[in-house]
Amino acid sequence: MSIVYPKYNYMNNYLLKHLKELESESIYIIREVFAQFDNPAILFSGGKDSIVLTHLAIKAFWPAKIPFPLVHIDTGHNFPETITYRDWMINQIGAKLIVGYVQNSIDTGRTKEETGSNASRNALQTITLLDTISEHQLDACMGGARRDEEKARAKERVFSHRDEFGQWNPKNQRPELWNLFNGKKLVGEHFRVFPISNWTEMDIWQYILAEKIEIPSLYFSHKREVIHRNGSILATSPYITVRNDETVTKKTVRYRTCGDMTITGAIESTASTVEEIINEVAASRITERGSREDDKRSETSMEDRKKQGYF
Amino acid sequence: MNNESYLNMELLRFTTAGSVDDGKSTLIGRLLYDSKSIFIDQLEAITKISNRKGLDHIDLSLLTDGLKDEREQGITIDVAYRYFATPKRKFIIADTPGHIQYTRNMVTGASTANVALILIDARKGVIEQTYRHSFIASLLQIPHLIVCVNKMDLVDFDEKVFNDIVSVYENFASKLDVKDIRFIPISALQGDNVVNRSENTNWYQGSTLMHTLENMHIGSDQNHLDPRFSVQTIIRPHTTSYHDFRSYAGRIDGGIFRKGEEVLVLPSGLKNTIKSIFYGNTEITEAFPPMSVSMTLTDEIDISRGDIIVKQNNQPEVSQDVEVMFCWLNENPLNLSGKYFLKHTTNGVRAVFKEIVYKIDMKTITRNETDKEIFTNDIFRAKIRTTKPLLFDTYRKNRNTGSLILVDEVTNETLAAGMIV
Incomplete structure (x- = not known):
């Protein structure tokens, strides 16, 4: 990650502009996590949100290095571009990386692979994530989730308490007032913390542009072999079974989110710079998760997965 | 756009x-x-x-x-x-x-x-x-x-x-x-x-x-008059290029801080001078709420989380006895003989209730000085005593240094929101 800090007018008559206010809020939260917990980590997916989160963590502790590890849950179905970016970035910032492999959870019988042509490892990640958390005794995992992403997320706290089974109870959340975050917990419990809760997709892109943050090539327009399934454009890969009635075509596409290859839908796009992506996002009439197969399974699929301990 | x-x-x-x-x-x-x-x-x-x-x-x-x-x-x-x-x-x-x-x-x-x-x-x-x-x-x-x-x-x-x-x-x-x-x-x-x-x-x-x-004008919604900076954490890189570097990280709670100004660190009461202020890795000359910054000071003194940096001629109140307007958020009623963990700025102390002064009758918005049983959703005024002095302002003066929460020492749930009177 290149750390370039452009000088732009961040204030006017002692009123902080909105992106700077969001940035300050997030840095405050990240520092609170460091101060209140023994063993925190960043959940790093390789997507733009966790990249921005990592960038904010760098700012929070500058000139020291990020004082906690980054955790990546590798489903084995990642886009190769995501892994390339991850390794490059870790090298740039000199942080420690912990990888939890879904394949290990499958091999040890902790979880079972889904079957059928819609099979995905998305749900299996939860087991690997919870195992990784307990193996490394992590007591706070920061994630790049945003409240504008999905309706179940709109009610999530910044400091989100998880019981000893890693579960989220939406009806029993601690009230969160002012800037006073309560990270107290019993042995075996942990927290998920969302420092960029109040950012929107547009905020993320404008910040990436303003801060000149490097992002994986997947976000930019490229040519790729794809199939159309349930209204989504999915990349062909060794992890996806092309059905008889589906045809493989080559399209100019890009991705709005970086999930698994089996479930993350591409969009047809020629946007090849961050500026062009911003124009596209501004004109888009579909939410970014609208092309995620995992959210289409049912109206409450995100809420159900979150209750079990999903990101 | x-x-x-x-x-x-x-x-x-x-x-x-x-x-x-x-x-x-x-x-x-x-x-x-x-x-x-x-x-x-x-x-x-x-x-x-x-x-x-x-x-x-x-x-x-x-x-x-x-x-x-x-x-x-x-x-x-x-x-x-x-x-x-x-x-x-x-x-x-x-x-x-x-x-x-x-x-x-x-x-x-x-x-x-x-x-x-x-x-x-x-x-x-x-x-x-x-x-x-x-x-x-x-x-x-x-x-x-x-x-x-x-x-x-x-x-x-x-x-x-x-x-x-x-x-x-x-x-x-x-x-x-x-x-x-x-x-x-x-x-x-x-x-x-x-x-x-x-x-x-x-x-x-x-x-x-x-x-x-x-x-609508929101530029005056933050306190720009009374300089307050609660220290969240200390940054010590321990690298060759920043060998003796030590900065104090936090968010400006109020007022404006400028490079070169003399400040007072509380509760120690030691004077010091702001050597530099950083926003990320950018050095800036002044900081105001709600900016998250880090500061270096000219003299090395012992400063830890929960300390507050202010100005000599504008200091917060210091007391173990505080009067607070509370809103009781928990489903269980208030136990007057209980001990509570109190979070205020970046500080944490233990607290006990000394007296319920009155409770607000939410039907009539009047004070009820006889019924002092506190249940969920009740708003009331109370006197509390803390194990260590709090460095605070009234909530009217500053929402950041005047607010607090009470946490249950057993369940760790957030029980009440408090505004210092």
Whole structure:
């Protein structure tokens, strides 16, 4: 990650502009996590949100290095571009990386692979994530989730308490007032913390542009072999079974989110710079998760997965 | 929108309060819809549900119903956060439910808000709930109140109905501690005066709701007078290039700090001078709320989390005995003989209750000095004593150094929100 800090007018008559206010809020939260917990980590997916989160963590502790590890849950179905970016970035910032492999959870019988042509490892990640958390005794995992992403997320706290089974109870959340975050917990419990809760997709892109943050090539327009399934454009890969009635075509596409290859839908796009992506996002009439197969399974699929301990 | 104008936007946080059925969800849905902040897939989803329910219009309130239980029961259980932006400002809405647990949720939503929207059903006028919501907004020191008289379409956009409500409300509001109150006649269902000016209310000369939200002055909502900097953590890189570097990280709670100024560190009482201020890795010359910065000082002294950096001639109060307005948030009643963990700024101490001074009767908004049993959603004034002195300001002076929460020492739940009097 290149750390370039452009000088732009961040204030006017002692009123902080909105992106700077969001940035300050997030840095405050990240520092609170460091101060209140023994063993925190960043959940790093390789997507733009966790990249921005990592960038904010760098700012929070500058000139020291990020004082906690980054955790990546590798489903084995990642886009190769995501892994390339991850390794490059870790090298740039000199942080420690912990990888939890879904394949290990499958091999040890902790979880079972889904079957059928819609099979995905998305749900299996939860087991690997919870195992990784307990193996490394992590007591706070920061994630790049945003409240504008999905309706179940709109009610999530910044400091989100998880019981000893890693579960989220939406009806029993601690009230969160002012800037006073309560990270107290019993042995075996942990927290998920969302420092960029109040950012929107547009905020993320404008910040990436303003801060000149490097992002994986997947976000930019490229040519790729794809199939159309349930209204989504999915990349062909060794992890996806092309059905008889589906045809493989080559399209100019890009991705709005970086999930698994089996479930993350591409969009047809020629946007090849961050500026062009911003124009596209501004004109888009579909939410970014609208092309995620995992959210289409049912109206409450995100809420159900979150209750079990999903990101 | 290009990057430069996007970076120039301001942030406004507002909370919405209203009782059941006065159209709060519809109003938020209308703001999102008319400001084109709704996406096609969201619109399709709520159209589908509206059809299934047999409605002849799209129920915009469905946009804000989050969890499965809520959608099934058609009610809002918890505070939900919504986002939209216009070219001028970005808005964060803390959407709080109007009925069960309303105090707890409204207090939560109000704690960070610049503006409170109070909804009144034009047919019903000012009701008990209106008084409660306004009282909470005033208690939490929300700087601006916008009273939306909704459902004007159902009273034929009658000017007299609106004026009568305004005069009843103003009579009550004279007792509130709010400086800026505005009134707008609207119809959330039909969109009158929400984003677009209504043809039906030619007698109304004021701004639409959106115009008001976009233009009201929020530059004075933060305290710029009393310098306060609570230390969150110490940054020590231990690298060759920053061998002896030590900076104090935190968020400015109040006032303005400048490079080269003499400061006082509390509770030690030692004087020092600001050597440098950093925002990220950028050195800056002055810092103000709510910036997260790090500071280096010229003299090496022992400073830790919970300490506060101030100015010699402008110091916070120091005491182990504090009087606080509380809102009890927990389901279990207050145990007067219990010990509590108290979080204030970046500091944590233990606290006990010495005395309940009075409790607010939320039906009449009056003090009740005889009934001192405290249950969930009760608002009360109490004297507490802490194990170590607190360095604080009154909540009226500074929301950051005047607010606190109480945490249960066994369950770790957040029990109460407190505002220092």
